[in-house]
Amino acid sequence: MVNNIVGAPVSGCEPASMMTGNSRRSTTRILWTLLLTGTLALAATGAQAQPIAQPGQSPERQDAGDEHGQEGRPWAIVGSWFAATSTGIRQFFTFHADGTVLRSVQGEVSTDPARPPHTAAHGVWRYLGNGRFGVTVWDLFYDVNTSQPLRYNRLRLEVTLGDGGDDASTRATVDIVDLQGVVVGSRTGSANLVRIRFEPLE
16 A cells, blocks of 8 residues: 555656655655544544533433533433332332333232223433433333223423432323323322432342
């Protein structure tokens, strides 16, 4: 490759083969220097143009920064949480770094016709700023005997992290949605969350 570069015309009128040995070496060093400098400049420009998203930071919120301290970081909600509603219902939430969320709650398995079973809830979360997060999750209720779908629940939350980042409070709206997508009922509520911490065996 070096021979091909050096063998190319350098002035438009005289081939490089007519140059002296010292001139060729000098030209080769210059060409390699220019090539290396250009490559480094392109790499630096690419790094500046492609900001790296932190875990859990949605692409549209990459500009949110860390202006509110640890509790305001767009990825601060990532992890698993115990949750309890004001009516005593127990549940778990897991917020993933890619902006998705899973929720499990007591009563998912039921043989009571008045309280049909339902799937775990799946959804997404977004950072809203000032330590607040928006969450939307859906689950599907079905007949325990036939597995036929009955309806959906859509849960929307606004989660506000506490000062330490290991607890949170929520405001919630639950919509009952029929199989055609029509909201046929709603209720509101609240819950408190506590982060599940790693506990070593020893």
